Amino acid sequence: xxxxxxxxxxxxxxxxxxxxxxxxxxxxxxxxxxxxxxxxxxxxxxxxxxxxxxxxxxxxxxxxxxxxxxxxxxxxxxxxxxxxxxxxxxxxxxxxxxxxxxxxxxxxxxxxxxxxxxxxxxxxxxxxxxxxxxxxxxxxxxxxxxxxxxxxxxxxxxxxxxxxxxxxxxxxxxxxxxxxxxxxxxxxxxxxxxxxxxxxxxxxxxxxxxxxxxxxxxxxxxxxxxxxxxxxxxxxxxxxxxxxxxxxxxxxxxxxxxxxxxxxxxxxxxxxxxxxxxxxxxxxxxxxxxxxxxxxxxxxxxxxxxxxxxxx
Numbered sequence: 001x002x003x004x005x006x007x008x009x010x011x012x013x014x015x016x017x018x019x020x021x022x023x024x025x026x027x028x029x030x031x032x033x034x035x036x037x038x039x040x041x042x043x044x045x046x047x048x049x050x051x052x053x054x055x056x057x058x059x060x061x062x063x064x065x066x067x068x069x070x071x072x073x074x075x076x077x078x079x080x081x082x083x084x085x086x087x088x089x090x091x092x093x094x095x096x097x098x099x100x101x102x103x104x105x106x107x108x109x110x111x112x113x114x115x116x117x118x119x120x121x122x123x124x125x126x127x128x129x130x131x132x133x134x135x136x137x138x139x140x141x142x143x144x145x146x147x148x149x150x151x152x153x154x155x156x157x158x159x160x161x162x163x164x165x166x167x168x169x170x171x172x173x174x175x176x177x178x179x180x181x182x183x184x185x186x187x188x189x190x191x192x193x194x195x196x197x198x199x200x201x202x203x204x205x206x207x208x209x210x211x212x213x214x215x216x217x218x219x220x221x222x223x224x225x226x227x228x229x230x231x232x233x234x235x236x237x238x239x240x241x242x243x244x245x246x247x248x249x250x251x252x253x254x255x256x257x258x259x260x261x262x263x264x265x266x267x268x269x270x271x272x273x274x275x276x277x278x279x280x281x282x283x284x285x286x287x288x289x290x291x292x293x294x295x296x297x298x299x300x301x302x303x304x305x306x307x308x309x310x311x312x
Contacts, residue, residue: 002257003100008250010096012211012267015186015248016279018085022182025081029074029178030171036070037167040142044159050150060143063163071135078127078178082117082185089189097194101203105193112196116188122180123243130180134173141166176243183240187249194251195232205232207252210239214264222247227261265295283309 001009040063044050047059086108094104119126125133145166149159194205212218212226221241229252230236239247252259260266268276268288277285280298287293293312300307 002259004252004256005259006100007096007253008209008211008259009267009271011190011248011250013271013275014089014092015211015213015246018089018182018186019246022179025182026175026178029077029174032073033070033167033170033174036066037164039066040163040167041160044146044163045156047156047159050146050156050159051153056146056150060139060146063142064139067135067139071131074174075128075131078131078181079117082127082181083113085182085185086113086116086189089186090193093190093193108189108192108196112192116185116192117181120184120188122184123240127177127181130177134170134177137173138167138170141169179244179246180240183245183247187239190249190251191238203256204254205251206254207231208236208249209252209259210237210247211250212247217246219245268295287312 043059043062043066048055050056050059090105090108094107098104117127122130142163145162146159149162154162191208207229210222210225210228210230212222214223214226218226219242222245225237225241225247238249239245241247250259268279271279273285273289276288279285280288284293284298288295297312298307299305
């Protein structure tokens with residue numbers, strides 16, 4: 001197998017595992033958020049005479065202080081998690097180079113790692129700016145919901161329900177931040193490892209290939225960029241291209257062969273059984289290999305819901 005193809009396959013498998021780790025991290029953060037929502041419930045239930053403006057504003061101040069602590073904790077967790085991705089992906093890039101070309105690359109400096117997670121823009125904002133905007137947006141929604149409900153004479157149970165409805169939007173916003181951070185950290189780490197100050201790669205790295213996951217969720221921009229080559233020394237876009245982007249960049253080395261143009265199903269067919277089972281699950285992997293089921297058979301259209309095994 002050509003070196004460029006082997007590198008491409010390894011990085012795609014790596015990206016699939018990264019998506020699984022990202023889902024796990026998101027689930028942990030959402031569980032943490034749900035636990036912290038109980039504290040908002042308690043503040044509302046303990047409040048008195050919220051139909052009075054001064055009392056309602058005092059309640060909102062208490063909620064604001066409680067949620068500020070929550071968002072600080074989320075920020076700390078995501079900063080640590082993002083730096084972990086940067087370190088792991090740079091190490092993985094080095095391991096791939098060592099296995100294929102016999103030469104690794106230097107570890108990223110700590111200053112580069114923190115620069116990627118804290119100071120580089122992710123879709124136009126740094127991680128801290130995304131978190132600040134989400135916090136402000138959340139507080140605005142909660143304040144508006146409680147003011148409207150209180151003015152309508154809502155009881156405390158109804159106020160709790162309105163606050164929870166407003167807080168529910170935070171889950172979607174946080175999912176976008178987590179998934180975008182994972183894409184940003186992984187892509188930036190690989191690019192720094194292979195082209196940064198510590199890079200010492202032979203043969204010569206000439207291009208980056210844009211790799212998009214092509215399915216019903218693929219955006220127009222990522223569909224258009226799929227497979228496109230960008231010269232290393234020229235300005236070029238880097239993932240994420242938009243919130244919740246799942247695209248990545250794969251290196252293309254001079255004289256190391258071409259990468260196949262193929263669908264996800266074709267790519268998956270070429271992978272070892274353990275990789276197929278990791279992606280699909282053991283039973284669906286067996287059905288896929290039997291030739292009687294395609295990837296589209298495993299989902300329900302147009303919803304995209306994953307079919308249960310007893311529905312296949």
